[in-house]
Amino acid sequence: MANEVILLYFWPSMFGMRTRMALREKGVEFDYKEEDLWNKSTLLLETNPVHKKIPVLIHNGKPVWSDKNPLLPSDPYQRAQARFWVDFIDKNMYDAQRKLWGTKGEEQETGKKEFIELLKTLESELGDKTYFGGDNFGYVDIGLIGFYSWFHAYEKYGNLNIESECPKLIAWAKTCMQRESVAKSLPDPEKVIEFVTEIRKKIMIE
């Protein structure tokens, strides 16, 4: 029986990137449909009526609204740790990075400090391991790496140098980028910069 997998996504979204990486790591073939978030398709509105947001994975016609949990360790304690760190990323990264490129003055400075602190906390959690999961690319790596495609945009608009602050994290990111699933799922950082430039025009008065 054919296994039909469709992913509704929006190319700059780090959350969509996670789902694409996970599917590729698992060797699952999928079709994808790019959504215009300012003009949502009927399919998106029907399959995620609660949030009307991407990503949505449709497996044999049944929508799964949040990204599935791939590549978790088998040991319950390690799984809990992995879930904890992705929860940490989800609760903090998005808001901090948003301040970095989407605000000015004091608010931006605060965002910058928060963002660097977050990266440093994550860097210390990584320690000397190759991946957050240890020797194997896993759940937390997938949870964080999408943000890497936005780093050039953060550096440009946030006026910072991430590598000098968190060299180990950058080294980790480059290791992840060697994986096909990651390289294929992350957008070109230059395109992200263009995207952010456009959004800034809409939301900010220069």
Add this chain to the structure above:
Amino acid sequence: MAERSEEVKLLGMWASPFSRRVEIALTLKGLPYEFSEQDIANKSPLLLQSNPVHKMIPVLLHNGKPISESLVILEYIDDTWQHNQILPQDPYDKAIARFWARFVDEQIYVTAMKVVGKVGEERDAAVEATRDLLKLMEKELVGKDFLGGESLGFVDIVATLVAFWLMRTEEVVGVKVVPVEMFPEIHRWVKNLLDVDVIKKCIPPEGEHLNYIRARMDSLKLKSV
């Protein structure tokens, strides 16, 4: 299979919905545990050591190893002690259960907090917004005894936040956020919950709880003056 020297300790707080949900899970699984009431205003070295990132309760210590974040703890409990499963087995159903749990914590909770924390027009707006979210939960309950289906599950445990915290706050705030005419299914579900022994045992006693909520609200008002 539990080892004889299994040590389970919960760093929690009697009035916290996040702490109580872990107690519900442990009790459902019949797991003995040591409860350690934490003073949030004066955090213990053990708490700070066990959850250095967030410095918050609940924290579960299993044979000395800490696990933080209530949803993470619930999944850990289900993974470690596999009898009386809290989450559904089927991956699709599990994903949906996780979705609704996050909805309660990230949407309903955040919006409902504004009902308590704001006054006047801002409060009215928060009540409206909370009701809009609850309507989605109301729909989920049609034809079901529990959010988990025929019996209590993961989402029910998480949503006790609505049944025994949001709805209890109504008395203190003086606003019927969840009127029975608008939310008959939710009211029916709360009755079903109260019929479950484990729930009755694990929720904070109503009188003391209302006093606590009142006291907290008063202190919040004082701070904003």
